[in-house]
Amino acid sequence: MSHFLKEEAEPLDSKFYTAADEDFTYDAIVVGAGVVGPCIAKCLAQKGKKVLIVEREWQEPDRIVGELMQPGGVRALRELGMVQAINNINAQPITGYTVMYNGEKVTIDYSHKAKSGPLDLLSEDIVHDGNDKILPNDDTLNYDDFENNDRERGVAFVHGRFLTNLRNMCLKEPNVTPLAGNVIEVMKNKVGEVIGVRVDIPNGRGKCIFKAHITFVVDGVFSKYRRELASDFKTSTSSSFVGMSLFNAELPTKYNGHVILGTDHSPILVYQISPEETRILCAFNDKKTPPNITKWMQSSVQPHIPKCLRPSFDKALAEGKFRSMPNQFVTARQNNVTGLCVIGDALNMRHPLGGGGMTVGLKDTVLLMKMIGNLDFSDRETVLDELLDFHYERKKYDSVINVLSIALYSLFAADNEYLRMLQQGCFAYFQRGDDCLEKPVMFLSGVLPSPFLLTKVFFAVALYSIYLNYEKKGAVGFPVAFFQSFAILYTAAKVFTPYIYNEMIG
Ligand SMILES: Cc1cc2nc3c(=O)[nH]c(=O)nc-3n(C[C@H](O)[C@H](O)[C@H](O)COP(=O)(O)OP(=O)(O)OC[C@H]3O[C@@H](n4cnc5c(N)ncnc54)[C@H](O)[C@@H]3O)c2cc1C
Incomplete structure (x- = not known):
């Protein structure tokens, strides 16, 4: 299966180590090339900004997060001119949700597009030549249904494949310089303003300092640098998800996200992420996973799995390939440090039950581009003023x-x-x-x-x-x-x- 633009970007060649310039002041440094980082870098580059994007792991990640994107996220991708990142990755359209409660079932279609209001596309330097629409020839996404159906569509995919597409879109921009390395410090001047980052580069170049007018911290769920905003800016965790891959599963409703609820068990999520693979995420009401996962799955999850899913579920359970993630939560703080913008999961997290993390991060990117995309980043006070307002503007969604x-x-x-x-x-x-x-x-x-x-x-x-x-x-x-x-x-x-x-x- 071909990934979008794969031939145009060869991860981990020497340019990931050599092109970054220590003597140059970039307009922006982006720390992290997960979901949000490449979107910020690509849009800023299209606005003419020189951008350094630093990522410690450019290889396609294999994660159980960010696999179902809600329609709000798809709309934000359109507004960023990046919706084609869901093409050619065998993504599955999502037409709505099936909610089950103690065995009873309600099927909910996503709402009519007309009720969401018009898209608010970014300017033509970013959104042009139909990049707000998916590509017409896709093995799994039907163009006519996705673009012309009067109801909203979400999408589910293998996270790493989607990320590779986002990264390649960003790396295609001449104004983007990629760097493979681990950011080990956010550098500040004597008055506490951020002036760049120190990066540990693993190919013998050692620890280098790179400077920029603004540094975007987009280092994700386990962010080390969100605390640059406030020392007490910490996450809280009260539950975790245990995940498995089900193969050739028969879902209760094709092309739906599934939430299985009940009086005597924690929520279970099920959605198909490729023609073969279906993700199941089972909530456990503690930040640590159960000591004996198999036993817990057998007693607290298996009895509540719908009949049609049981064969694939039972097989996966027998294989015992479990993966887990803590479900962290953090309310956003105001970006009030000159030269710094914390965004994505580093800024704000919620429970993954609603599958809303990427939607918030992408909507934040759209808003951010509207507020600061046309500013001169060397005018750091004006940028800071806009970032202070950004905190309030984003609250409604x-x-x-x-x-x-x-x-x-x-x-x-x-x-x-x-x-x-x-x-x-x-x-x-x-x-x-x-x-x-x-x-x-x-x-x-x-x-x-x-x-x-x-x-x-x-x-x-x-x-x-x-x-x-x-x-x-x-x-x-x-x-x-x-x-x-x-x-x-x-x-x-x-x-x-x-x-x-x-x-x-x-
Ligand atoms: C169990 C679970 C399931 C989820 N499911 C969904 C879902 O179905 N739908 C949805 O919309 N959201 C979901 N989310 C949330 C979603 O994954 C996040 O909102 C999204 O990935 C955030 O994007 P980000 O760019 O902020 O961070 P990330 O995607 O985590 O990217 C951060 C990047 O920064 C890099 N990095 C970190 N530190 C450094 C450093 N020091 N130096 C260099 N690079 C660094 C990392 O390698 C990574 O590539 C889920 C979350 C969890 C926990």
């Missing part, structure tokens, strides 16, 4: 994706009487269909950036849970249901309010 993912996880992973009532209410709310389905799926997709509406819908779910409880208890149980209604409302507020407050006020 990031808060919805972040809070939804964390609130949903808290709701469906924990186990107490009132949470269970809320879970049942939430699922029954989805079963009502129409607006009760469309709004939640628009929040999840990253196409409805309205924290106010999210709050309204969340408490509508809480009220519906209370109503269902009254209905269930009947006239005889009315006094009990009356008192329980306060407990349900209190539980809902406890699950939701601290997160939305932190997002909006922080």
Whole structure:
């Protein structure tokens, strides 16, 4: 299978070590070529900026993260002129979600494109010649369906292949200089302004300093340099995902993301990432994985796997090739250090249950380009002013994706009487269909950036849970249901309010 532009960029040739210039002041240094780094580097280069991008591992990574992109992420890729990064990697279209709760099932199509509003493409130096649309001849993505269907589309893929395409798009730009090396220090001057980075280059060139007007820290989930913004800028972890690859799996709904929920188990995610491979991620309610993963899988996951998935699941379980990741969470801080911009997972993380990480990172890149892309980076004070505002501008979309993912996880992973009532209410709310389905799926997709509406819908779910409880208890149980209604409302507020407050006020 051919990867996009593979012949144009040969990873790890000598240019990854020799081209970087210690005597030159770059307009920008980008630390990290994961999902977000190459997008920033490519767009800035197209704006005429000289960019050094430093990555410690240019080989195609093999990771279990960032494999399902929500429609909001696809839209951001279009706005960046980079949507063709999903071409020629055997990506799978995603048309919506199937949510299962204690064996019952609701299928939710992504919303109509017309409801998302028009795309806000970046300027013509970046978006041109149809690079806001996928390529017409792709083995697995149907152009007509992807471009012309009136509903939004997401996409799932093997993460490393997608990353290779993003990196190659960035490396194609003459203004981009790639460097293979480990950034070991973010350099500051005497007044605390960032002036560049120190890089450990592994081919005998040793430790070198590179200078730039601005340094973008995009070093991802385990970021070492987010603390350059504040020493207490730390992540918290309360759960982890154990993943497996299922081969030739039969999914309950073709081309859907699947969320398997239940009163007596933690959430399970399933989505197909290539014609052969399906990813399953099983949440474990602790930052460390279970001591005996096989045993835990057998007792706490296997019984809840839908029948059609069991053959591939059982086979993978028998092979025991497990991989795990901690699910970290961190609320964004303001970029308030001259010469520095922390972005991507380094800046902000949420629970991966909603599959929103890449969407937030890519939407941040679009916004950033709009705010600072045309500025002269040597005017560091003006750039800093814009970065201070960036913190507030991004809140409307990031808060919805972040809070939804964390609130949903808290709701469906924990186990107490009132949470269970809320879970049942939430699922029954989805079963009502129409607006009760469309709004939640628009929040999840990253196409409805309205924290106010999210709050309204969340408490509508809480009220519906209370109503269902009254209905269930009947006239005889009315006094009990009356008192329980306060407990349900209190539980809902406890699950939701601290997160939305932190997002909006922080
Ligand atoms: C279990 C799990 C599942 C997920 N699933 C999804 C999903 O389905 N959909 C979704 O949208 N999001 C998902 N995410 C989130 C998503 O993976 C991230 O939001 C996304 O990868 C962030 O991109 P990034 O560029 O900020 O960081 P990364 O993609 O992590 O890239 C960081 C890069 O920096 C490099 N680097 C780090 N330190 C240095 C250094 N010192 N010097 C040089 N280079 C360095 C790394 O090698 C890496 O290439 C998931 C996350 C987890 C934990």
